[in-house]
Amino acid sequence: MSRFSSSTPAPDVVARLRAAGCVFAEDEAELIAATARTPEELAAMVERRVSGRPLEHVLGWAEFLGLRLVVEPGVFVPRPRTGFLIGQAVALARDLPGTPVVLDLCCGTGAMGAALAAGLARRVELHAADRDPAAVRCARRNLPGGHVYEGDLYEPLPATLKGRIDLLVVSPPYVPSASVGLLPPEARLYEPLAALDGGEDGLDVVRRVIAGAPEWLAPGGHLLIETSERQAAETARAVERAGLAARATGSDDLDATAVIGTRATAT
Incomplete structure (x- = not known):
């Protein structure tokens, strides 16, 4: 047949x-x-x-920066604007010695980790974590050479990673709770609320990520966190309060904003 x-x-x-x-x-x-x-x-x-289901859920895959990634129904679909954050991470990685240690936190499908590994012309030690079991299943398929953990933020990570992470990339939920109802139906009805709703001002998870980052970053390591333009100033202030040097950057073309925090190098 x-x-x-x-x-x-x-x-x-x-x-x-x-x-x-x-x-x-x-x-x-x-x-x-x-x-x-x-x-x-x-x-x-x-x-x-x-x-009304998202096209990616219908197909079973999503395209992200030239990669075809497995996406199960109900899992957050990677957005094109997140490619801006990956571009920033790739640029920073050029100055890192040895094999960069990468953590994709709130990883969803593992799109950021996969794209970052593909964008670097050298081997990386790749780790990823998410609390959603369906997302973790996808990430394990999309990151066959990586280590994927299930749990809340840093909780499931091995202690041996503390102080070793060179690039910590995060696309957390950052939509204010009151604005979730204004999202397109494809997101609002078919993607997990936990991947969208960031609390009253959208920064509940962002603040937790930032607060925990310093003990996991290597000296000279970078935290790259996706946010919105209106939240960038407060996100940068939170990064500075955590003891990291902070800067905000963005792309009008992609409607993308990222805040980058850098741990000081050892003296």
Whole structure:
């Protein structure tokens, strides 16, 4: 029996996606058709997308900085704007000696760790952690050479990592609780609330990440944390209160903001 293959979606599929509000209906139809293995699976995938599920959950994968990453239903989908933070981390890594030790915290699918490892032209020691079991399953598939831990922030990490991390990259929940209801339905209904809701001002998890970072960073190590433009000043102040040198940076093109904290080198 020959394997089902349909690289050119039927016009009715495009029409259904367009009627459901999919702005890039033609592109989405092509991706769904290329991923489906049988006509029945194609029909089911189209139905899920028309019902409002994120395209990445329908496909079972997401594209991030040229990588195809496993994404299970209900897991946070990596955003293009996070690529800005990875670019900053890659630039900082150029000045690091030896094999950089990388931690992807609040890792979700492990997209940041995977992209950072791919972006460096040398071997890295890669670690990642998340509290969501489904996210951890995805990260273990996306980071086959890394160490992935399940638990709350730093809690599941081995003590041997303390004082050794060169690059600590974090895309934490930072949406203020009152604003979660304003998010697009794809995020609000189908992604975990814990990956979105950052508390009253959006910085509850951010502050906890920052407070714990100094004891895990190596001398000269960097914390790179994604936030929003309006939260950048307070995030930078929290980084400074933790004893790290802080600077904020951003990209208008990607609508991306990051705060970078650096531990002083040993004297």
